[in-house]
Amino acid sequence: KENPTSLIVIFGATGDLAKRKLYQSLYRLYKNGSISKNFAVVGVARRPLTNEDFRANVAKSVNGAASGNADVEEFSSHFYYQPFDVTSSESYQQLKSLSSSLDQEYQTNGNRMFYLAMAPEFFGTIASNLKAEGLTDTTGFKRLVIEKPFGHSLPTAKELNEEIRGAFHESEIYRIDHYLGKEMVQNIEVIRFANALFEPLWNNRYISNIQITSSEVLGVEDRGRYYENSGALRDMVQNHMLQMVALLAMEPPIKLNPEEIRSEKVKVLRALRQIDQSEVDQYFVRGQYSAGMIEEERVPGYREENSVDPASNTETYVAGKLVIDNFRWAGVPIYIRTGKRMSSKSTKVVVQFKDIPMNLYYNRGEKVDPNLLVIHIQPDEGITLHLNAKKSGKDITTTPIKLDYSNNCIDGINTPEAYERLIFDAMRGDMTNFTHWDEVALSWSFIDQVSKAWESTTAEDFPNYEAGSVGPKKADELLKRDGFHWWNV
Numbered sequence: 431k432e433n434p435t436s437l438i439v440i441f442g443a444t445g446d447l448a449k450r451k452l453y454q455s456l457y458r459l460y461k462n463g464s465i466s467k468n469f470a471v472v473g474v475a476r477r478p479l480t481n482e483d484f485r486a487n488v489a490k491s492v493n494g495a496a497s498g499n500a501d502v503e504e505f506s507s508h509f510y511y512q513p514f515d516v517t518s519s520e521s522y523q524q525l526k527s528l529s530s531s532l533d534q535e536y537q538t539n540g541n542r543m544f545y546l547a548m549a550p551e552f553f554g555t556i557a558s559n560l561k562a563e564g565l566t567d568t569t570g571f572k573r574l575v576i577e578k579p580f581g582h583s584l585p586t587a588k589e590l591n592e593e594i595r596g597a598f599h600e601s602e603i604y605r606i607d608h609y610l611g612k613e614m615v616q617n618i619e620v621i622r623f624a625n626a627l628f629e630p631l632w633n634n635r636y637i638s639n640i641q642i643t644s645s646e647v648l649g650v651e652d653r654g655r656y657y658e659n660s661g662a663l664r665d666m667v668q669n670h671m672l673q674m675v676a677l678l679a680m681e682p683p684i685k686l687n688p689e690e691i692r693s694e695k696v697k698v699l700r701a702l703r704q705i706d707q708s709e710v711d712q713y714f715v716r717g718q719y720s721a722g723m724i725e726e727e728r729v730p731g732y733r734e735e736n737s738v739d740p741a742s743n744t745e746t747y748v749a750g751k752l753v754i755d756n757f758r759w760a761g762v763p764i765y766i767r768t769g770k771r772m773s774s775k776s777t778k779v780v781v782q783f784k785d786i787p788m789n790l791y792y793n794r795g796e797k798v799d800p801n802l803l804v805i806h807i808q809p810d811e812g813i814t815l816h817l818n819a820k821k822s823g824k825d826i827t828t829t830p831i832k833l834d835y836s837n838n839c840i841d842g843i844n845t846p847e848a849y850e851r852l853i854f855d856a857m858r859g860d861m862t863n864f865t866h867w868d869e870v871a872l873s874w875s876f877i878d879q880v881s882k883a884w885e886s887t888t889a890e891d892f893p894n895y896e897a898g899s900v901g902p903k904k905a906d907e908l909l910k911r912d913g914f915h916w917w918n919v
């Protein structure tokens with residue numbers, strides 16, 4: 431197949447995401463020959479910039495990523511800038527004529543990808559204007575790539591969806607969840623479905639519980655305004671965490687195509703037990719960080735961050751117990767936890783297998799450890815299998831051992847690799863690693879119950895964990911009640 435080509439219009443071209451991820455990712459795709467040289471990028475944003483200024487910014491973003499940057503200049507010559515007002519017809523008309531001439535100049539076959547990497551309140555306006563002003567009338571494909579947050583609740587997500595569906599068909603909408611672009615998140619499916627060893631055990635007969643942790647050291651940085659309205663539940667759980675749950679719990683798809691994979695994920699989300707607002711405390715724990723020490727530096731508490739209400743009720747930590755009501759998972763809790771200002775940056779999945787039926791090896795009265803399969807998502811990438819073996823010596827007692835596989839990983843944290851894959855997939859029309867509307871809707875309907883319960887009550891104990899710690903104590907009790915504990919392995 432030929433390398434894909436397109437005109438790419440980036441809304442929010444001066445924004446953080448574009449600067450930190452998108453330009454570098456495009457550069458890598460360009461550099462390793464994944465995309466055709468017939469591409470052009472139009473950056474739009476409010477601020478007035480010339481093409482030259484913009485290209486200089488792009489080159490600056492890219493230089494950090496590039497070793498040997500001889501062709502950075504050639505690369506950035508594909509970039510054009512247009513100051514833009516998302517509500518003005520004139521802006522769209524200008525963009526339309528610039529797009530047509532770039533279609534010609536770069537022979538992009540009329541393919542157009544509109545990437546919305548900006549404030550979500552304008553997503554709907556932009557999509558409908560793109561259609562109304564004729565930018566979507568093109569001879570090639572038209573695709574909308576849209577960043578999170580996709581709505582704030584089910585009703586707002588529906589509203590947004592209707593607005594964009596007026597201009598783009600579901601098969602043209604690429605909703606980004608950057609976790610789906612991560613190497614080891616993509617590996618979940620392969621580990622499960624390419625090994626005779628795991629899939630037969632991947633059910634409630636052999637697995638006792640699954641734990642998914644995504645902890646961050648960073649606080650809310652300069653995103654206080656956004657975060658106050660979002661909190662960890664909407665920021666991480668509605669999307670990234672539930673997507674990982676779906677990948678871990680789905681049935682094997684009959685084929686590895688986007689429709690089949692996404693439809694299996696949808697089934698998991700449909701089987702996810704809805705929690706009633708009145709029961710939220712039995713299933714979820716919320717936390718907020720206070721000031722504390724991180725890497726020997728004192729950092730402020732959440733309530734002292736910029737643009738944060740000094741009496742904020744917003745959670746920066748969530749732990750939850752999810753229940754999937756289907757044959758495979760009945761009786762197997764899936765625990766999730768995610769938080770900011772934790773002691774380490776780490777995302778991993780721990781699958782805990784059931785205890786052996788009878789223990790022959792009491793190690794001085796202690797039980798043998800259960801088998802664990804750990805999928806390290808970041809910063810380490812790899813898998814570890816925790817087993818038991820004979821402890822060397824005269825006595826027949828056991829000792830835990832580990833089988834380790836580590837991807838030869840470049841620092842996986844927030845690297846552009848995830849974006850690189852996702853942009854490439856969007857250009858070649860592979861929707862597998864983008865979220866379908868049905869997934870988004872089901873996730874929100876689950877999350878909405880929890881957020882309604884939390885928003886209607888004040889968290890009296892906030893702040894309830896110190897920056898640099900492992901989170902609130904209550905998160906331990908959540909598992910203890912079921913006879914489990916978090917594995918910090």
Ligand code: BG6
Nearest residue numbers: 578608646648665666777843844
């Ligand atoms: C984003 C959230 O979606 O994911 C951020 O908005 C969070 O708050 C980030 O920091 C985490 O991504 P990663 O790739 O660093 O785990």
